[in-house]
Amino acid sequence: KAGVTQTPRYLIKTRGQQVTLSCSPISGHRSVSWYQQTPGQGLQFLFEYFSETQRNKGNFPGRFSGRQFSNSRSEMNVSTLELGDSALYLCASSLRSGGEETQYFGPGTRLLVL
Amino acid sequence: GDSVTQMEGPVTLSEEAFLTINCTYTATGYPSLFWYVQYPGEGLQLLLKATKADDKGSNKGFEATYRKETTSFHLEKGSVQVSDSAVYFCALGPNTGNQFYFGTGTSLTVIP
Numbered sequence: 001k002a003g004v005t006q007t008p009r010y011l012i013k014t015r016g017q018q019v020t021l022s023c024s025p026i027s028g029h030r031s032v033s034w035y036q037q038t039p040g041q042g043l044q045f046l047f048e049y050f051s052e053t054q055r056n057k058g059n060f061p062g063r064f065s066g067r068q069f070s071n072s073r074s075e076m077n078v079s080t081l082e083l084g085d086s087a088l089y090l091c092a093s094s095l096r097s098g099g100e101e102t103q104y105f106g107p108g109t110r111l112l113v114l
Numbered sequence: 115g116d117s118v119t120q121m122e123g124p125v126t127l128s129e130e131a132f133l134t135i136n137c138t139y140t141a142t143g144y145p146s147l148f149w150y151v152q153y154p155g156e157g158l159q160l161l162l163k164a165t166k167a168d169d170k171g172s173n174k175g176f177e178a179t180y181r182k183e184t185t186s187f188h189l190e191k192g193s194v195q196v197s198d199s200a201v202y203f204c205a206l207g208p209n210t211g212n213q214f215y216f217g218t219g220t221s222l223t224v225i226p
Contacts, residue, residue, distance in 0.1 A: 004157075033214065042218045043203065056213045090157055092214075101146065101208050105157040 001027055004093050004106035012112045018079040021109045025072050025093030032074040033103065034066060037088040046089075049074055078111075086113045116141045120204045120217030127194055127224050135189040135220045137178075137204035146207035147171075147180050147187040152219070153200045161189075161202070194224045 005024045013019050025032050033056075034046040045058040049068035066076040072093075078085055088110050092103040121136040139147065146165045150158040162171035167182035176191045187204060204217040 006157075031212075035216075043216045045213065045216075048212060050212070092158075102148070102160060102163060103205075103207075103214055104160065105150070107157045 006106040006109050010110050014114050017081050020077045023074045023091030029093035031094045033092045034076050035090045081113045118206050118215050118217040124221040130193045133191040133194045137187045139206050141209050143209045145209040148205040149189050150203040151200045196224045199224050
């Protein structure tokens with residue numbers, strides 16, 4: 001089975017722009033979570049989607065948004081980029097079978113805001 | 115609420131030394147526990163997991179035992195290698211809610 005894929009892998013934007021990142025989960029996985037990783041703040045939870053519905057949301061401003069499509073692929077969008085948004089954005093998928101759950105991560109998208 | 119507290123780093127060890135990275139958790143119920151590893155420039159990879167009390171997860175020489183009485187899940191390896199240099203994350207699986215909780219990560223450097 002193919003793993004979690006994220007595109008693009010690297011991105012350079014300037015302040016004020018917006019960006020869309022994409023995540024394709026492992027086949028059959030219905031839950032997708034997004035995390036922001038920075039050297040100073042560590043791994044911070046952004047949001048989680050399941051069956052096209054956002055079920056959990058972390059403590060991030062409304063500039064950060066996401067969605068999930070019927071095939072479980074997910075996108076996250078950051079509008080009005082700030083320098084502090086420079087980070088590695090990680091996507092993780094899990095089966096959500098109702099029993100034991102394990103998250104599997106993609107390689108991440110490294111975003112640099114200039 | 116649920117949370118994970120992980121040993122602060124960085125940790126520097128000589129090759130073949132014994133490794134322990136401490137992890138304790140706070141949770142109601144019986145969540146699964148995980149260790150993930152992140153190599154430079156990559157995403158997190160699942161290293162091992164345990165789903166119930168007294169379970170031992172193991173992989174690539176690493177081990178961790180789910181201790182409910184001490185709410186701990188410490189990562190150990192008997193003899194580290196240079197290739198083990200990475201950042202290690204302890205994590206708590208979904209419990210009463212749907213969210214995973216991660217520790218702050220512990221950076222390990224193994225020197226020859």
